[in-house]
Amino acid sequence: MAQQSALEYLSHGQTPFFRLPWVPMARPLPSGTRAVLLGVPFDGGTTYQPGARLAPYHVRRVSALVQGWHPVHRIPVFERAPAVDGGNVVFPPFHPERMRERLEAEVAAVAAAGAAPFVVGGDHSVALPCLRALARAHGPLAVVHVDAHLDTSGPEAWGEPFHHGTPLRHALEEGLVAPGQLHQVGLRGPWGGPGDGDPGAVHGARLHPADELQARGAAAVAREVREAAGDRPVYLTFDVDAVDPAFAPGTGTPVPGGLTSAEALRLVRGLAGVRLVGMDLVEVCPALDHADITSHLAAHLLFEGLALVALRGGGLSARCYSS
Amino acid sequence: MAQQSALEYLSHGQTPFFRLPWVPMARPLPSGTRAVLLGVPFDGGTTYQPGARLAPYHVRRVSALVQGWHPVHRIPVFERAPAVDGGNVVFPPFHPERMRERLEAEVAAVAAAGAAPFVVGGDHSVALPCLRALARAHGPLAVVHVDAHLDTSGPEAWGEPFHHGTPLRHALEEGLVAPGQLHQVGLRGPWGGPGDGDPGAVHGARLHPADELQARGAAAVAREVREAAGDRPVYLTFDVDAVDPAFAPGTGTPVPGGLTSAEALRLVRGLAGVRLVGMDLVEVCPALDHADITSHLAAHLLFEGLALVALRGGGLSARCYSS
Amino acid sequence: MAQQSALEYLSHGQTPFFRLPWVPMARPLPSGTRAVLLGVPFDGGTTYQPGARLAPYHVRRVSALVQGWHPVHRIPVFERAPAVDGGNVVFPPFHPERMRERLEAEVAAVAAAGAAPFVVGGDHSVALPCLRALARAHGPLAVVHVDAHLDTSGPEAWGEPFHHGTPLRHALEEGLVAPGQLHQVGLRGPWGGPGDGDPGAVHGARLHPADELQARGAAAVAREVREAAGDRPVYLTFDVDAVDPAFAPGTGTPVPGGLTSAEALRLVRGLAGVRLVGMDLVEVCPALDHADITSHLAAHLLFEGLALVALRGGGLSARCYSS
Amino acid sequence: MAQQSALEYLSHGQTPFFRLPWVPMARPLPSGTRAVLLGVPFDGGTTYQPGARLAPYHVRRVSALVQGWHPVHRIPVFERAPAVDGGNVVFPPFHPERMRERLEAEVAAVAAAGAAPFVVGGDHSVALPCLRALARAHGPLAVVHVDAHLDTSGPEAWGEPFHHGTPLRHALEEGLVAPGQLHQVGLRGPWGGPGDGDPGAVHGARLHPADELQARGAAAVAREVREAAGDRPVYLTFDVDAVDPAFAPGTGTPVPGGLTSAEALRLVRGLAGVRLVGMDLVEVCPALDHADITSHLAAHLLFEGLALVALRGGGLSARCYSS
Amino acid sequence: MAQQSALEYLSHGQTPFFRLPWVPMARPLPSGTRAVLLGVPFDGGTTYQPGARLAPYHVRRVSALVQGWHPVHRIPVFERAPAVDGGNVVFPPFHPERMRERLEAEVAAVAAAGAAPFVVGGDHSVALPCLRALARAHGPLAVVHVDAHLDTSGPEAWGEPFHHGTPLRHALEEGLVAPGQLHQVGLRGPWGGPGDGDPGAVHGARLHPADELQARGAAAVAREVREAAGDRPVYLTFDVDAVDPAFAPGTGTPVPGGLTSAEALRLVRGLAGVRLVGMDLVEVCPALDHADITSHLAAHLLFEGLALVALRGGGLSARCYSS
C-alpha cells in the first residue's frame, strides 16, 4: 500500500489518489489499511454554483504530485498509515437521500474495518452521512469544522432540510457531536441575521472566526482545538471555502477574507496528536478553478489529514523544520 | 414595450432581456404583449456538468447588445411582437417536481394571456412543463427539437424518470406532440445502443442529424420542418449543445461535430411562417463559457425565435440581404 | 428598503446591488434612505488596461450573495442604513468632462437628500467629481485613499490632466481635502521619480504603504486614520489594486505585494466610528477577473463601507467575534 | 528586409511583426520597402468592451510563427514585398483627435515613400485617418470593409461623431471612397432600425452579408469585389468581428453567425490582383482572447494582405494547392 | 472488454479510456482484443508551446462520455472490436531516443498480438516509432496524415533530426510508406520556402490541403484516400492542429483556417472500409484548452478510428442517418 514511483504511476495512466493502490468497493480491505480515500461526486445540495461533483477526478489527478515523507512530522505517511483509493461512492446524482444512505454505509464499513475514511466531495451535504456513521462507530465526536460559513441553517430559506448549508445543524440535533465539541474555524462574512449562530451556541460550539485565526495564528487555534478535543474521536470536515478565493477560486460560494493556504495547512498540521477517525474535504468546484490550484490545495490538505492518522501509530517526533 | 435606448439602458444598471420592460410575476401582462421571456435557474436534472442555473443572468446581460430591427425579415421585432422580461420562475433548486409545477403554471398563464413564453434555462428538464402547459393550451404541438442528443432516455441509466435527457420521451408518451410532428435536428455522436432512437421512431419522429443539416444546409432542413408543421402550433426547444463546442463551449455535455452558429441561426430564421407558441433555450453553462460567446449566441437565437412570433402578426416581407 | 429574500431575489431575475430596491435616477429618494449605490460605467481615464466600465454589472450580480447582518459590528446593516440601488450614472463613454459633470450632479443630489453615495466605478477618475460634490456639501473632507498608487500625477506623462492617476492631485489642489487629512494606504511598487510623493507631502498627506500595513496590521493603521479623522466628514476612495493581484486579478494596473483581502476588509471595518459621507470602489476590470473573485471582494468592501454608515446611526456595540 | 530565421529571432527576444526588421519612426524607409506594419494602441472609440489597445503586442508576438512562402500564390512574400515593422503610432490614449492627426501623418508618410501601410489596431476608429491619408495620396479608394457591422453610424446614439461605429460614414461623406466602391462583407445581426443601411445605400455601397458569403463561398464574393474594384487603389479594412466569435473570441462587440477563419482567409486571398494600397486589422481585444487564437488569426489575415502587395510586383503564378 | 455502465464507471473513480478495462503493460492481452489504447506522455519534440505530455489524462477523463453504439455505421463498436486501455508508455521525459525505443516495442507487441494500437500523444514525434513497428509487422503502409503542417522537415532549422515536425520525412526515407501512399490532409498556412513540399513530392505524396477539403467536402477526400489505399494496411496519424483553433484551441502550434470538427470526424468516418492497423492522435495540449473541448474532440476522433477497426470485422451496414 505504498505509493507507486513516478514512473510506475506514469505507466499506469490512471490517477488513484496519491498514487495509492486502487481498491474499489473495498471489502475486505487489505490488512493493515488505516485510511480509505473515497470520492463522492455529488453536488445536489448546492445553493449557488454547482460543479463539486467533478472534484474527485481533478483532486485525484493532481494528488500524484504529493510525495509520502512529511518533513515537519518526520514520518513516512503512507508507511505509517497504509491507505488505499477506495473509488467513488455512487448513486444517481438526483437522489440525495440515496447518496446519504450509500455514503453512510460505505463509511460505516470503512470504520468497521478499523480504517479512517477520507471523503473527497462533492458539496458539504456529504458530511452528514459521514458524521452519522462515525458517531455510531465511535460515539459522539469532536468535530473540527473549517468553513467560511456556519452550515447550521434550517430549512427556512430553501425549503429543504438537507442542503449544503445544513449538515452541522443536523449533526448537533442528532447528537453526533460531543457536548461542546463543535469547533468552527474560518467563519467570516455577513450573516442572514443575529440568530445564525444560535444553533451552535446552544450546543456550546466554539467559534474561531477567520479574523481570530489571522490574529492569533493557525497554530494557536489548532492547539486550542487539540487540547479541547483531548482523546475524543475527532472528525475533520474541511470546506475549501474556508480558504480565501485567491487560494481556492474553485468553489461555489466564495467569501473574501479567508485563510491563506499556509494557514489552512498549518491548522490541520497543528492538530497533530488528535485521534482522527475521519475527514472530508468538500466544495472544490473544478469548473471555477484556475491552473488546478484549488485541487492542489485540496490534495495537500488531505495529506495533512492522513499524516494525523499516521502520527497516532507512533510518537510525535521532533520537527525538522525550524518552526 | 419597446427596447430602451442604449443610454437609457445604461442608466438603469439592471439587465432585463433585450433592454425590455421588466414585468415580474407578470399578471396581468401589459395589453398587447405577445412574448414573455422567463428565466428558469434550474439545473437539478443535469447528468454531467451542472451550472446552467446561472444562465439567465448572463444571457440577460449580453442580450442588451441585440437591437430590434431584423434586416433579413425586414421587421421591427419588438414593435411587431411587444415583449417583456417576466423575471425568473423560481422554487428551491432541490425540488424538481416543484420546478415543474411552477413553471407549468407560469407558462400556462402566459399562454392564457395570449402571449408566447420564451424560457431561458436551466437544463433541458425545463422543457417538459412548458410542453405540458402549451399542449393543454393549444392542443398537440409540432415540436422542433434542436439538440446533439435524442433526449428520449428512460429512467434506466440514472434511476430517475425526469432528468435532462428525458423530456422528449415524456412529451411523446403524454401525447403532447402531434403525430409525426417531432422534428429532431442536430443529433450526432455515439448512442448507448441501437434502441436509443426507438422512442422517437415509434412516434414517427423525423431525424435531421447534424450531418444531414451540414450536407443539405440549414435552410433546406428548416423548410422541410416548416412545411411539415404547416399551421400547427409549434414549440421550439433549443439545446445549445446542438451547436458545436467551438461556438458554444459553455454547456455541460458537449459533443463535437455540431452546427456552426450561422447554421443554428439560419435554422431558426428558416422557420419563418410557422405558428410559434413558445420556445426554450437551454443548457447554457456560464462557468464553462469563454468571453460570453455561448450567452451571446443564446441571445441571438432567442431573438430569431421572437422574430418568428413577430412575423406572424403580418405578412413576410422580402429580405433585404442578398440571401 | 430591506434586502429581498433569496427566493424573491431569484424570482426577479434582475441584479440590484445587495438585493436592494432599485430606484433609478432616484429623486426624491425614499424617506429615510441613508445610502445610494451608483454604478459609473466609465473607463476613459485608463492608462493601461481598460475594461472597468463593465464592473457595475458584475459587482451587482455577485453582491446578491452578501447578507445583511454584520456579525462583528452586530448590526443589521440595511435596517440601520436603508439603502437603494440608484442605477448607473451615464453619459457617452467618450466624454470625460460630461461624466464629471453628471456624476458630480448626482452625488450632490444624493448628499442633498441626506444620504451617502457609494459609487462603483469605473476607473479612478470617477473619484474627483465625487470629492468635489461632497466637499461642497460637507466642507473639506478627510480622505482615506486606499491604492497601490499615489494618484497625484500631473499632466506631464500623458498630456492629460484628468486621467485615472490624477484625482488626488486635483482634490488637494482644489482644497477638497482638509489640511493633513489625506490618508494614503496600500502604496507600493516603484515610482517614476523621487518627486512623486511631493504633491501629497506638500499638503501633509500621511502615507501608510502596504509594507507598513503588513507590519503593523490593518487594524492599527485603521485606528490611526480614524483617530486622525476625528469627526470630520470622511470620504473613502478604494482602488481595488490596493489589494494584491492574487486576490484581485481583475484590475488594469496590477502591482504585486499588496494587501490580502482580509487586510483590506479589516482596514475598512477598522474605520468604525468615522463619519463616512461617501465611498467609491474603483478599477475592477471584469475581463481580467477569474471566477468573479475581484467582484466578490468589491461587494464585501462596499458592504463594510455601508456598515460604517449604519454604525453612525447608533452606538458601536461589542463585537461577537473574538477579534 | 527578409525574415529572421527562427534561431535569430529567438536570440533577439524582441517580437517585431513577422520577424521583420524593426524600423521605428521609419523615415527614410529602407530602399525598396513596399509595406510598413504599424501598431496603433488606441481603443478610445470603443462603445462596449475596450482593450484593443493591447493588440499590437500580442499580434506581434504570435506573428513570429508565420513563415514567408505563400504556397497558394507560390511566392516568397517578404522577398517580393520587402516589409518592416514601423513600431507603433502613439499619442496619449485620451485624445482621439491627436490619434487621428498622428496616424494620418504616419500613413501619409508611408504612402509618400511608396509603401503600403498595414495598420494593426486598436479599435475601428483608426480606419478613418488611414482612409484620409490614402485617398489624398491615391485618389478616391475602393474600400473593402469586412465587418459584422455597418460602421456607418452617426453621432445620435452616443453623442460622438468619431467612435468605432462611424468610420465608413465619414469616409463616404468626405468623398474618400470612389463612387460605388464601398464593399461591405460579413454583415449580420440585428440593426437599430431600417435606416441603418441608408448611408451606404446612398453612396452605392455593395453589401455582402455573412449569409451571402456562406451561401456563395468566399472566393465568389472576393472575385466579385475584385472585378468591381478593377485597377482602382484598394483599401482593406478588416474588423476581426467579421469572423465568428468561435474563431475570434478576443473582440469587444462579438456577433454570432460570422465567417469561419477559413472563409476570412480565403476572402482576402481571393482579392489577388487588386492594387492594395493599405490595410488595417482592428478590434482584436487580447483580454477576451483564449490561447491567442484571435491574434494568430489576425497575423494570418495580415499575411494574406501582404501577399496581395507582393503579387502586384509580378505576375500571378499558378497555385500549388489543388483549389 | 465492454464499456462499464455510467454508474459502474462512476464508482471506480478512475478514468480508463472510454470506460474500457484497464490492462496495463498488457501482455498477454485478453483473447479477442482488437485495439489497445496507449497514452504517451511525451512532448520533448515540441518546437513552440509544449504541454502535450498531459493529454492522456484529460482525453481519458472526457472519453467516458463517449458511448459505444455508432449510429451511422450501425455497429456496437466495442463489441465488434474489443478494446482495452493499455496504460501509458513511459520513460524519462528527457530522452527521446528511449521514448522511441519503448514505444516502438510496445506497438510491436500490440501488433504481434493481432491488435491495433491507438496511441494518444504526446507530440507528433511519437508517430515515427509507431510507423516503424507497424511497417515491420505489416509491410509498407498507406499513411493518412491529417495535419496543418507537412511534418517533413529536416534537421536544418532546429539542429535536430527527430523533432515533432519531422516524422513523415523519416517515414518516407526509411521506406515505411508504400509508394504513393502518403495522404496528407488538412495542410494550410505559409511555408518556409518552396521546397517544403519536396520530400513528400519525391515520394508521390498526395496533398489534400484544408482548402481542398473545404471545397470538395471531407467525404469526397476520404473516399479518394480510401480508394487509393485499397486493401493496404493503413496507419492514421492525426495531429489535432489539422482542426481549426476554434475547435481545438488546446494545441501548441495553431494555424487558423483549419477543418471544422464535423469535417474532421467525417473524414475519419469516411475511411470506412480501409484496413486500419493503427492510429495516433497527437498534439493535444490541455494547458491551452478551454472547457476540455479539444480533449472531447480527440476522444471522438479516436472513437471514429476504433469504429474503422470494428467495421472490418463484418460487413458495412447501411447508415441510419440520412447522410
Added chain:
Amino acid sequence: MAQQSALEYLSHGQTPFFRLPWVPMARPLPSGTRAVLLGVPFDGGTTYQPGARLAPYHVRRVSALVQGWHPVHRIPVFERAPAVDGGNVVFPPFHPERMRERLEAEVAAVAAAGAAPFVVGGDHSVALPCLRALARAHGPLAVVHVDAHLDTSGPEAWGEPFHHGTPLRHALEEGLVAPGQLHQVGLRGPWGGPGDGDPGAVHGARLHPADELQARGAAAVAREVREAAGDRPVYLTFDVDAVDPAFAPGTGTPVPGGLTSAEALRLVRGLAGVRLVGMDLVEVCPALDHADITSHLAAHLLFEGLALVALRGGGLSARCYSS
C-alpha cells in the same frame, strides 16, 4: 541606458525588459553597464508541466510597467545600475547540453564585462550554467536559493542528472558554493524520503522553510542570510514556485502554502547590502498564468534584484516608507 518614457516605449512597439535599451549579443557592452537581462527560453528540464520557455516574452511585456525609482531604498535604480536587455540566449530547445554551454558562455562574458547577469528562465535547470560561470569569475558563491523544492535531487527518479530538480546538487558537488553558504528559503511540502535534505545538509546548507519565513517574517530571514553571506559574491536563484500558487499560478510544479508576493519582494529587498553578482528568475509558465499576475510578480522580483546591484554603487540611504 535609462528607461524610455512611456510614450517613447509605446512608440517602439517592442518590449525590452523594463523599457531598457536592447543590446542583443551584447559584446562589447555599453560602458558602465552593470546589469544585463537575458532571456533563456528553455524548458527541456521540466518533470511535470512544461511551458517556461515562453516566459521571457511575457515578463518583458509586463515589465514595461515597472518604473525606475525605488521608494524604499530611495534610489534611481537604472541610473545607479545602468542595465540593458541582452536579448535571449538561444540554442535548439532539444539539446540541454548546448543550452548549458551557450548560457555559461554568455554569463561568463557578462561577468567578464563587469556586469551582473539577470537570467529570466526557462526552467530551473538554467541555474547551473550561471552558477558555473559566476563561480569561475568570482570564486565560490553564497547562493540564496528561493524555492518550494530542494532541487538537490540525483538522477535516480528520472534517469537524468540535469533536470530542473537537480541544479543545487551539482552546484554543491562541483564546489560552486562556498562552504555553508547555500541558503534555501521557501521550502515546503512533502518530500520523497528522509534523505532528501541530505545533499544540502552535508554541505552545511541552511534551510529556511516557508513556515519559518511566515513565522519570523521575510525581513528577519533576509537579515540572517545577508549577515551570513557577508561580503561574499552572492547569487540569487529564485524559483517563482517559492511563492504560493495564489500569487504565482503560472508555474509548472505548484505547491500550496507558499510565500505571499509581499513576503517574496520583502525577502529580496531585505538582502540590501549583499554583493549580488547575478540572479535568475525561473519557472514562470505563462500558459498556466492568469491575467499575467505571475509575470508581473517576476518583473518586480527582478527589479528588487537590480536594486541590490544599484545599492552597492553607493551607500544605503534611509527608507522613505515607514517600514
